[in-house]
Amino acid sequence: MENRLESTGTSFLDEVQRRSGTPISACxxxxxxxxxxxxxPEMDVLSSQIMRLIHLGEEKEVLESQGIWMCASCEACSTRCPMGIDIAGVMDTLRMMAVERKVAPPDARAKHFAHSFLQSVRHHGRVYEMGMLVAYKFRSRDFFTDMDKGPKMxxxxxxxxxxxxxxxxxEVKEVFKRVEEEKEQ
Amino acid sequence: MRYAFFPGCSLETTAWDFDRSVRAVCRTLGITLEDIPDWVCCGSTPAHTSNASLAVALPVMTLQKAKHMGCPVMTACASCYSRLRTANHKVCSDPDERQRAERVTGKPYDGSVEVRHVVDVLVNDFGLDNIRARVKRSLSGVRVASYYGCLLTRPPEIVAFDNPEHPSCMDDLFKAAGAEAVEWPYRTECCGAGLSMTEPDAVNRLGHKLVSMARQAGADCIAVACPLCQLNLDLRQADAAKAYGAVLPTPVLYVTQLLGLALGLSVGELGFNALTVSADSVLQRCEMVVSAGRGGRP
Known part of the structure; x- marks a missing residue:
């Protein structure tokens, strides 16, 4: 049986630590x-539980969780962690890994939002809110939330x-292209 | 005093009143703002949650353009501020990050362009004594809850111009303008930020918590320094009250809108007509004639 207490250097914990550049094992x-x-209150798995699940190598449970998509990146956790773990940075890494492995839950609305936002930046160099909103509505299939906000705004x-x-x-388009090319290598 | 101004996407649209009031306040105080030519989006939360390389490259593109201007960059949006500072921090502390940013942007960058937030500039560069000397209309009678939110003070190794848990710079600014800055506990609590689109229920819950606490602490308005804080607390205030319980309608002003009043600027010059919750109650408190000087966007 695999001994979870001995790091092999290729474990899920090692990978997340390497990519996020922060000592998750110190938690x-x-x-x-x-x-x-x-x-x-809105998270299915809390941040400290995510840290523990990473220790235990529970890749599936972590990457398929709704919780990693709920993080507001407010940095309160990273600021307060007594061990100096950049927990908000870990959430970023986990989202990227979930997308790369195609295991993000289909209703991860933050994923659709980020995609719509960045597509807008790619095309215009800046965010075009109206275009981004329409793209997001189609990607998330969430057509009716906040219908009253558009006219008010x-x-x-x-x-x-x-x-x-x-x-x-x-120039921005070129940067997006180069970033993608590097990722594929 | 001269700064390379990075308005950011929000200030062109959803926060045009922040843009207008920042420019008006700086003009009045003799702070010169020069827009960074052809600035690009900082990538905000969508970039740092999706692509580590892009999250540094986008702010670096703007910083490369600002480098030629030979003065510090000033931002108003707390998110832009955080992303630009984070990019500088990464480029300076990690040679691999720097190489990657230079490779994908195709230009050199050494992380040396200083990035400041407008509140930092007003409090620490212009100075509170100078502000006090420029007050034309005291804000006495206005009780304001300074709401710092997340990214103005966190994480401290990136931003560091005030205490991350107990910031006071905005309170000091309003006190200098004659207002009463109320003590309240949620000054650095998150409003839900970028979850505004994706999780409006959570954002309403947080917004309700913030507005009702500000009221409980005796404030009659909230001052913010971030376009998302403003949007979440102002535009969503009625929804939040409907879902979580009635609260007195509470105006949510940008820091420069409130300060601008003290400097003698008109509500038109400060974009008050962009607010969803009317700020007439605040104007009455500082004895401004509510109907006069109402100006639209040109």
Missing amino acids: FQCHKCSTGCPIG LMKKKLAFLPIRSGAAS
């Missing part, structure tokens, strides 16, 4: 992160009908 389960997490001139492009939009 001693004080739960300070979970206690102060603003989204704790339009009335306050808080949404623009047309994109405001950056003069460096073509």
